[in-house]
Amino acid sequence: MQLSLVFFLALFSTSGAVSAQVEKSYQISTEDYPPYNYYNSKTKAIVGLATNKVRRAMEKSGVEYQIRLYPWLRAYNRALSAPRHCVYSTARTPDREALFHWIGPLVTVEWALFAKKGTPAASIQKLEEARQFVIGGLEGDASLSELKRQGFKTESVVTNWLNKDKLVGQRIQLWIDDPVYIDFEKQKGTEFFDYVKVVKIASVDLYLACNIKTPSAEIELLKKSVAASDSR
Structure with missing residues (x-):
């Protein structure tokens, strides 16, 4: 009985330590x-x-x-x-x-708008001119949420790189993202497309x-x- 009690107390003590950890x-x-x-x-x-x-x-x-x-x-x-x-x-x-x-x-990242070369969206020079187009971004991302809050037309995806396919197929006309991210994908050999950065929106920490x-x-x-x- 005494041995069982000691064993029980030791087990309880060990379990408590694990829980705290x-x-x-x-x-x-x-x-x-x-x-x-x-x-x-x-x-x-x-x-x-x-x-x-x-x-x-x-x-x-x-x-x-x-x-x-x-x-x-x-x-x-x-x-x-x-x-x-x-x-x-x-x-x-x-x-x-x-x-x-x-x-x-x-x-620190940059929020910027990208367009497919040769499309009407590729000629915009300021953010307000983007209101006529659909802007794609990542679901739940702060950059896209901010544009949606300001009344821009937006579409979202759950996997960021899907925006590339949507932009190529013109299901969206602009894509909000960080140029460093896009360039990284390009450098590692990801299938790419002709694009242009049209508007820098902000630098964000x-x-x-x-x-x-x-x-x-x-x-x-x-x-x-x-x-x-x-x-x-």
Whole structure:
């Protein structure tokens, strides 16, 4: 009886330690968006410019973490689900501000409009001229959401590169995206098309966004870790 009681208490104590460890593990979601965050099939790892900063911050802070790749909306919604759930690379917008702790910025991207060469949309010179056309983008992405809020005609896809096919077939006439992303796809040999950047809309900082219920002390530690990696 005494031995059984000791065994039970030891098991209970061990289970509690495991639970605490799991509770403090960060679940980090991201999307396939090279060169900032993407899956490298050769190394079998999630890599990229933003990923490197996230990994350094987590390791410097000494917290356990996992990074998983999802379609953007799923990645974003996972970060809303529980404390210590985070998502990157995330644009910091007014409607998102109160939902997350913001760590970063990690990288800066450009929001720009692209058109297929030789089409009427290729001749526009300012954003207002785009109102006559349908603009494609990624479902849930801040850039497309902002254009939709301003009354532009928009269409969305759940996989970003599908916009290329829609633009080639003129199911959309403009595509909002980052030129660095498009150039990366071109450089790695992805099937491409003749396009032109017609309008730069903005330069935007992207962050690691962590669920608002994540302990503030841990967030401050992560912020310091990102800042330290930037200063090196």
